[in-house]
Amino acid sequence: MSEAAQLSGIVLETQRRHSTIKLSDGRLFKCVTKGRQLQVACGDVAQISQINDNEGVIEGLADRTTLFYRADAFKEKLVAANVTQVACIVAPLPAYSDELVNRWLVCAQASGVKAIIGLNKVDLVEAAAAANALAMYRDLGYDVIPFSAKFNDAPMRERLMNEHTVLIGQSGMGKSKLLNALVGSEAQATREISTALDSGKHTTTFTRLFELDEKSWVIDSPGMQVFGLAHFSRLDIERAFPEFSELIGTCRFRDCKHLHEPNCALRDAVAAKKATQERLSYLRKFCSEGEAVPHYARH
Numbered sequence: 103m104s105e106a107a108q109l110s111g112i113v114l115e116t117q118r119r120h121s122t123i124k125l126s127d128g129r130l131f132k133c134v135t136k137g138r139q140l141q142v143a144c145g146d147v148a149q150i151s152q153i154n155d156n157e158g159v160i161e162g163l164a165d166r167t168t169l170f171y172r173a174d175a176f177k178e179k180l181v182a183a184n185v186t187q188v189a190c191i192v193a194p195l196p197a198y199s200d201e202l203v204n205r206w207l208v209c210a211q212a213s214g215v216k217a218i219i220g221l222n223k224v225d226l227v228e229a230a231a232a233a234n235a236l237a238m239y240r241d242l243g244y245d246v247i248p249f250s251a252k253f254n255d256a257p258m259r260e261r262l263m264n265e266h267t268v269l270i271g272q273s274g275m276g277k278s279k280l281l282n283a284l285v286g287s288e289a290q291a292t293r294e295i296s297t298a299l300d301s302g303k304h305t306t307t308f309t310r311l312f313e314l315d316e317k318s319w320v321i322d323s324p325g326m327q328v329f330g331l332a333h334f335s336r337l338d339i340e341r342a343f344p345e346f347s348e349l350i351g352t353c354r355f356r357d358c359k360h361l362h363e364p365n366c367a368l369r370d371a372v373a374a375k376k377a378t379q380e381r382l383s384y385l386r387k388f389c390s391e392g393e394a395v396p397h398y399a400r401h
Contacts, residue, residue: 109151110149111123111131117308123148123158131157133160134160143181145184145266147163149164168183169213170215172326172333174330187217189258189268189320191269192221192236193223193226193276194226199272202329208334208388211341212339219246263315268321269321273327281312284320308324340385345381346382
């Protein structure tokens with residue numbers, strides 16, 4: 103195929119080796135990925151060879167500015183490419199997992215992407231307790247945005263403008279309601295198509311990109327109950343905790359695990375109430391998980 107037939111566009115949706123690509127002129131192409139080594143994520147800019155008016159083959163990808171993904175000892179799952187921020191969506195009901203929030207924040211920090219926390223369902227009486235619990239993250243420098251996808255999405259909408267955002271959260275946090283408020287019928291139409299393909303399941307099972315305006319888009323990801331950090335080194339993870347990052351390397355022992363070693367700078371920070379024991383426990387846990395993964399399993 104000639105060079106003239108090469109096209110380029112943004113990946114709107116991925117389902118295994120099949121992707122939907124949108125060209126700059128608005129045309130949509132259903133594409134398969136060439137070879138099994140090429141992994142495509144929503145937000146990628148793909149080069150495609152055209153087969154017909156609406157089908158093509160993904161031949162390659164442009165260099166990514168960022169890549170947000172999860173990994174364990176056995177596999178990795180790409181979530182989004184070329185994002186400028188990760189929006190962690192939580193709600194007072196059903197109860198959210200604080201550990202998952204910490205995993206998302208660490209992954210964002212280690213990936214060079216800013217993170218915000220959106221507290222949905224602030225109309226519920228239980229929202230006050232959730233806001234108090236999230237205050238510690240605001241103290242660490244993360245923006246916490248209270249909003250209601252049902253009654254007032256404006257605070258969250260404002261934070262998504264002029265950004266390339268991936269929404270991440272557990273099932274039931276209200277990501278779908280937020281998306282409907284943001285893009286309305288477009289989100290509903292896409293959901294109906296995917297529901298038909300997915301044997302009637304009504305939860306989000308595929309990652310999709312929606313354009314808010316010419317400068318802003320948002321990626322909706324499936325509800326996640328697990329999020330591995332095996333693709334990061336111990337140092338990556340340690341530096342992804344803002345309250346501990348400047349202390350890394352100042353412990354008495356170079357290979358300090360921050361457990362029972364004497365003169366541990368991180369444990370001293372907790373004792374001085376400059377950091378919490380809970381956050382140190384997460385740091386230890388995430389680091390120990392990564393050390394259990396064989397080096398050949400990492401990039």
